[in-house]
Amino acid sequence: MLRVRFHGRGGQGIKTASQVLGTAAFLSGFQAQDFPLYGAERRGAPIVAFTRIDKEPILERGPVAFPDLILVGDETLLEDSQAAPACGADALTTLLVNSTKAPNSLKDKLNLLTMPVTCGLTKLCLKHLNAGMILSTALAAAAARLTGLIPLNHLLEAVEIELAEFSPEQLQKNLDLVREVFELLNPVVFQEREEAGLFPSKLMALEQQEVRDAAPLITATGNMNLRKTGNWRIHRPEIDYEECNHCMICYARCPEGVIKEDAEGKPEIDYDHCKGCMICAQECPKHAIKTLWEMDYEHQSQ
Amino acid sequence: MNINRSNKRMLTGNKAAAWGARLAGVEYVPAFPITPQTEIVETLSQWFAGGTLKGKFTNMDSEHSMFMAAGSAAATGVRVFTASSSQGILYGMESLYTVTGWRVPFVMVNVSRGLATPITLEADHNDVMSTRDCGLIQLHAETCQEILDFVLMGYKIAEHPLVSVPVLVNMDGFVLSFSREPVVIPDEKSARDFLPAFQPAQPVFQASLPMARASAVFGGGTYTYFRIQQDLAVRQAETVFNETAVEFADRFGRHYEPLERFHLDDAEVVFVMSNSFATKGKSAVLRLRKQGVKAGLLKIRMFRPFPDEAVANALKGRAKVAVIDQNLAPGMGGITYPEIVAAMYGRDDCPQKILSVIGGLGGKDIKENDFLSIVEKLNDPESKGPVFLYDEGDWKQFQQMQKIAQL
Numbered sequence: 001m002l003r004v005r006f007h008g009r010g011g012q013g014i015k016t017a018s019q020v021l022g023t024a025a026f027l028s029g030f031q032a033q034d035f036p037l038y039g040a041e042r043r044g045a046p047i048v049a050f051t052r053i054d055k056e057p058i059l060e061r062g063p064v065a066f067p068d069l070i071l072v073g074d075e076t077l078l079e080d081s082q083a084a085p086a087c088g089a090d091a092l093t094t095l096l097v098n099s100t101k102a103p104n105s106l107k108d109k110l111n112l113l114t115m116p117v118t119c120g121l122t123k124l125c126l127k128h129l130n131a132g133m134i135l136s137t138a139l140a141a142a143a144a145r146l147t148g149l150i151p152l153n154h155l156l157e158a159v160e161i162e163l164a165e166f167s168p169e170q171l172q173k174n175l176d177l178v179r180e181v182f183e184l185l186n187p188v189v190f191q192e193r194e195e196a197g198l199f200p201s202k203l204m205a206l207e208q209q210e211v212r213d214a215a216p217l218i219t220a221t222g223n224m225n226l227r228k229t230g231n232w233r234i235h236r237p238e239i240d241y242e243e244c245n246h247c248m249i250c251y252a253r254c255p256e257g258v259i260k261e262d263a264e265g266k267p268e269i270d271y272d273h274c275k276g277c278m279i280c281a282q283e284c285p286k287h288a289i290k291t292l293w294e295m296d297y298e299h300q301s302q
Numbered sequence: 303m304n305i306n307r308s309n310k311r312m313l314t315g316n317k318a319a320a321w322g323a324r325l326a327g328v329e330y331v332p333a334f335p336i337t338p339q340t341e342i343v344e345t346l347s348q349w350f351a352g353g354t355l356k357g358k359f360t361n362m363d364s365e366h367s368m369f370m371a372a373g374s375a376a377a378t379g380v381r382v383f384t385a386s387s388s389q390g391i392l393y394g395m396e397s398l399y400t401v402t403g404w405r406v407p408f409v410m411v412n413v414s415r416g417l418a419t420p421i422t423l424e425a426d427h428n429d430v431m432s433t434r435d436c437g438l439i440q441l442h443a444e445t446c447q448e449i450l451d452f453v454l455m456g457y458k459i460a461e462h463p464l465v466s467v468p469v470l471v472n473m474d475g476f477v478l479s480f481s482r483e484p485v486v487i488p489d490e491k492s493a494r495d496f497l498p499a500f501q502p503a504q505p506v507f508q509a510s511l512p513m514a515r516a517s518a519v520f521g522g523g524t525y526t527y528f529r530i531q532q533d534l535a536v537r538q539a540e541t542v543f544n545e546t547a548v549e550f551a552d553r554f555g556r557h558y559e560p561l562e563r564f565h566l567d568d569a570e571v572v573f574v575m576s577n578s579f580a581t582k583g584k585s586a587v588l589r590l591r592k593q594g595v596k597a598g599l600l601k602i603r604m605f606r607p608f609p610d611e612a613v614a615n616a617l618k619g620r621a622k623v624a625v626i627d628q629n630l631a632p633g634m635g636g637i638t639y640p641e642i643v644a645a646m647y648g649r650d651d652c653p654q655k656i657l658s659v660i661g662g663l664g665g666k667d668i669k670e671n672d673f674l675s676i677v678e679k680l681n682d683p684e685s686k687g688p689v690f691l692y693d694e695g696d697w698k699q700f701q702q703m704q705k706i707a708q709l
Contacts, residue, residue: 039520206530208538211466212504214531215405218514219505 001054002190003064004143007085008073009234011043013136016162017071018049020140024150024158025053033058044232044276046083053149067093068190071143073121073135075099076294078110080231086110094188096142098122098135117146119185122295128177129170133234137163137174141181148187155182225273229256233276236292237269243288250280250289313485315478316341318446319411319471321485322453323383324349325493326409329357330382332371334364337423338475339387339413346383365394372408373401373468377515379506381457381499382408387475388415388429395432401468402437403532404515405504407460408468409453410438414577415475416664424665425474427577427629430605431637433470437532439539440606442472442576444562446485448603449473451556454488454497455546462542463503467535474578476665481578488554496553540607560604561612565591569598571677572617572653574625574642576602579668583626586673595677605638610645617642618651622680627688628662635688636660655680661691 004021008014015036022034036049050064066088075097077083089095091113097106098121106116119142122132137159144150159178163171208214239250250267251259258270259280269280281289313321319342323331331350333343350359357380362368365386372384386394391412412433416426430440439459443449449471456469473479488496505511519525543560551557564584566572571590575583580601590597600616602609617623625643627636634640639658646652659676661668672691679685 206527206534208464208534209531210503211405211463211535214528214535215466215504216403216515216517216519216528217405217504218517219511221512 001052001056001058001060001192002069002147002149003067004051004053004069004071004147005064005067005085005088006049006051006071006073006139006143007077007083008047008135008139009043009077009232010038010045010047011133011234012047012073013134014047014049014073014139016136017073017139017143018051020137020155020158020162021051021053021143021150023161024140024144024155025051025147027154027157028150030055030149031058033060035062037063042232042275044234045229046077046080046231048083051143053147064088066090066193068193069093069143069146069188070095071139072097073139074295075101077231078106082228082231086112089113092191092193094146094190096146098139117185117188119181121181124177124180124184128173128180137178138181141178142185145182145185146188147190152179152182228272229275230270230272233271233274233294235276235278236271236294236297237274237276237278237280238290238292238297239267239269240288240290241266243286245286245288247285249283249285253279253283255279309489310484310486312482313446313450313487314341314480314482315443315446315449315473316413316480317345317482318450318485319385319453319473320345320349321487322450322456322471323409324355325450325488325490326381326383326454326457326497327494327499328355328383329380330372330375331357331359332362332368332375332382332384333359334362334368334386334390336365336387336390338415338425338479339385339390339411341479342385342411342413365390366397369394369397369401369410372410373397373404373406376401376406376408376468377404377507379500379502383410383453384408385411385413387413388417391429391433392417395436398433398436398438400516403528405466405532405535406468407457407466407500409456409460410468410470411449411453412470412472413475413479414472420664422664424476425478425578425628426663426665427472427627427637430470430472431629434606434637437467437536438606439465439467439469439536439543440472440604441469441543442603442605443478444576444578444580444601444603446478446481446483447556448558449478450485450487451550451554451558452603454493455543455550455558457497457500458546458549459539459542461500461503462539462546464538465535465542466503467532467539472577478578486554486556492553496550537607540604540609543604558603559612560602560609561616562601562603563616564599564601566598566600566616566620568596570596570621571680572598572600572620572623573673573676574600574602574617574623574638576605576638577628579626579628579662582668582670583673586670589670590673590677593674595674597673597677602638608641608645610641613642613645614649617646617653618649620653621655623653623656624659624676624680625656626659626661626668626676628660628668630660630663639687657685657689658687659689659691666691666696 018034025032095116100120121138262268349355416422441452460469587597
């Protein structure tokens with residue numbers, strides 16, 4: 001069985017990527033299963049989706065813990081400990097990153113056992129779709145090509161099926177994009193994983209706890225701070241302190257309460273928790289809050 | 303109100319429930335009326351309005367908010383009572399699951415009434431059985447006295463630090479809720495000595511102590527932990543019930559066990575029943591014995607936690623058992639039948655035959671003759687359950703109705 005895991009952000013088409021790959025595998029004569037994992041998240045939050053491909057009926061469900069192929073649509077997730085896209089990667093895993101960086105620099109940085117594949121999908125998406133953040137078909141094409149199991153015609157048919165509600169023009173743009181990505185990459189040889197023997201779980205009989213520990217009760221305050229939502233950002237607000245007149249309207253309008261007043265009375269953004277909704281930038285009467293692409297910012301700061 | 307010399311007075315089941323709440327000194331009653339429960343909340347509202355009860359009575363906009371209000375108030379550390387029935391229970395179902403998970407104690411009364419469709423107002427147990435898996439403790443009453451006593455005992459059990467789960471006391475609509483019979487009303491001081499003011503075993507909502515309940519948890523592991531704790535707490539309620547029953551008997555002279563055994567010791571044929579129709583079952587047992595049938599009856603007072611060991615001990619070695627369910631799970635049969643069979647599973651002294659019988663749906667009477675029919679079915683090696691207590695007279699009556707209803 002080939003187990004594929006896609007990482008990206010809500011709104012980037014990660015779920016659709018897994019579904020295009022699933023349909024393409026199915027059309028190519030394989031058993032296929034695809035599954036996205038999301039719940040309370042919103043646009044920008046880290047998302048995962050999975051596709052399983054096999055000749056035999058697939059007797060697995062749920063997330064893939066040990067993927068053969070990982071595709072990371074958004075490289076800002078690479079060092080995110082919550083998204084942890086390299087989690088479960090071993091010597092048999094191939095990792096593709098949507099990046100223009102050199103593969104060996106990523107290999108060292110992420111402590112990978114195998115050399116990752118990098119491919120600048122964002123540029124190709126911009127070229128064909130005029131949108132750099134919609135990665136569904138590009139990621140699906142990359143995955144399909146790397147598996148070496150799916151011929152181009154089945155992949156194109158899968159795109160037509162999954163994007164059936166698109167206008168003919170939009171569909172054609174996606175088909176062109178898929179063709180280019182498919183031709184850009186080469187198949188990887190995947191080794192079948194050896195099945196480990198089963199060993200019994202160490203089941204335990206829980207003892208009854210006092211009700212304060214037995215009910216889902218939270219009495220410690222301020223622990224929302226532990227949930228870092230800064231990695232949900234696609235856009236990054238940046239205050240131009242030359243322009244800012246400290247009116248603090250951004251502070252008042254921030255729905256997340258992540259702008260505070262610093263010692264000098266200036267607004268200060270807590271980037272660990274700012275989700276990048278950009279309401280502050282909209283509200284700023286002096287237009288002193290700039291909107292940056294988080295991805296560009298990461299590049300600049302390195 | 304004056305209490306007469308014998309401390310007994312004629313009370314309906316509904317009034318007995320209200321008296322239980324009154325003697326428990328309830329401080330908050332969120333209410334929504336529904337037939338046949340209305341008399342309970344009507345009585346309590348009068349007592350609050352007249353100053354007999356100190357606290358707050360609130361008419362809610364639905365059972366959904368009513369149960370939520372009951373749980374929320376209990377989470378602030380006050381003693382809460384509420385009551386509902388039938389469609390109201392179903393409408394509040396989401397809240398029932400929610401507040402039992404909060405692990406806050408209160409007592410609610412359900413006045414059993416069959417569920418739509420077709421619509422009925424009369425008793426059967428599909429409503430209370432729908433709350434079977436909510437995480438409530440369930441005590442089912444046969445008499446008006448049991449109702450009052452179970453409400454008082456219910457607070458003691460619900461508020462026990464190892465339980466901290468709401469208790470539901472069930473009575474049959476109409477035949478018990480509207481029936482008056484003599485009920486001993488304990489004096490207020492004895493009731494207070496038995497049931498002192500509510501001392502929450504956990505932190506309660508206060509302005510100075512912010513807290514979150516009903517937290518969202520993901521991944522299943524944390525969820526499973528809390529669900530196991532809920533299971534342990536509800537199971538613990540059987541022990542707590544037995545301890546409470548001893549204390550209650552010492553003080554008031556009436557002793558209750560999770561099960562009541564009626565002429566069981568030498569019984570060869572046993573009827574398993576609950577609620578008010580168990581009275582009819584007892585009468586049938588006495589009449590069958592006169593006809594030479596060694597009959598007995600096992601009444602189940604506590605459905606949650608399910609006292610499976612006690613049930614198995616009561617039924618072991620009996621030749622024939624009929625489980626009479628006043629409820630129906632279409633496509634399966636009686637709801638409590640599998641629980642009783644499961645309690646006997648794997649025991650070598652298991653009865654030769656355990657038959658599922660369904661009767662008393664939507665207020666339909668269970669006649670004493672029906673019990674002899676059940677004995678015949680038990681003696682017939684070919685008979686299989688579920689056996690419906692539906693006879694030729696019922697069929698003739700239906701045909702009359704059908705003539706009116708159909709062109």
